[in-house]
Amino acid sequence: MDTRKYIDSLFSDYEETSALIDFKEELRSFLDERIKALVKSGMDENEAFKKATNELGDMSAVADEISRKKKQEILAEMYMKTRNYMSTWRIALYILCGTVFGFGIIVAALSGFFTGDINASLGSLLVFGVIPVLGFLFLWLTQETATHEPMDWKRALMYVIAAGVFLFGVIVFIITYFEDSAGLPYAIATLIPFILPSSAFGAFLILTEKDRSKPWVKKQREEYIKRSRERFGDPAQEERFGLFSGALWIAAIAAFILLTMLFGLKFSWLAIAAALIGQMLILATFTKTK
């Protein structure tokens, strides 16, 4: 392998500053000469290359001093890698769910048109509508993204069960309501076995949910909180800022209503614009002192 290519690949993550170009040239002459010496001592060329490059160690510390890592690389790591989280079987399942869902809608619409009976539509929705929705839910929860870790599949399955029972309950409610002429009391009764427990279970799951944000997201959030804290100086000032803003907006809404009644919408929007300006001024006065 060519030493120039090898060195280029070593530093491909770094911005090509003049200092780095200079260093790469220096390192190349180092490597070339080292390999030449090793070959002279009886090694074959490949062996010499291997040994010499092995002796380099980890050049990233030196490179960090000389140049910066390419910005777009870091950005790409953060935001652009979504595609990597999408495996082939996931893509297939997403598409399958979408197709089944579309099929369900079409069948429901057709059967509604041809029979004139809403229950026919609901029946086909129950099968072809609910199942893909649950599939989407499962895929969405277990999907790793650039910002979130995937949910454990067992927990995701519990969500799916809760949602499934809930959706089933909704459709049963509607069917019961339309089926009998004295529907409503019966329909309400169906809430008890399906919608009520599934809502409770769903609420339990949501309330016990853990933060699945990735480390860099958490760090970013902490930094944001720190920055906003620094901006306001002390908590008391932040509180005052909140109170002032609240008072401003209550006044703005009152003025808006009053102006609408007196002069109509043509002029009353000015109250909102004035409040926006006021909000900016409040922010400016509260953040400038330290």
Next chain:
Amino acid sequence: MEPKLSSDLLRGHTDTIVLAMLMNGDRYGLEIYNRILERTGGQYELKVDTLYSSYKRLEKGGYITSYWGDETQGARRKYYRITDKGRELYRQNMLNWEFTLKILNNLLKEEK
């Protein structure tokens, strides 16, 4: 028992070793590397990154300067030259080392 070289201990003195190599004249990167390997009888597994970290650090601190040689044939070499500040650092580090060595020896002796 065979004595073994403590590479960690040596690595901690890379800057001083580099300065020592430059005390009697300018040298280029590989030359310093080769001399260290020679002098340690191949016992020291010196990695090139350790050495270049040291060059860059010393250069940044103004202890050494560098310039491209004007070889007419073969690859160009970059030479390093010690500055007055570097000589001073070398002498100070030598003093520190001798002093530390005395104390260390004292500490490592079996107590009687």
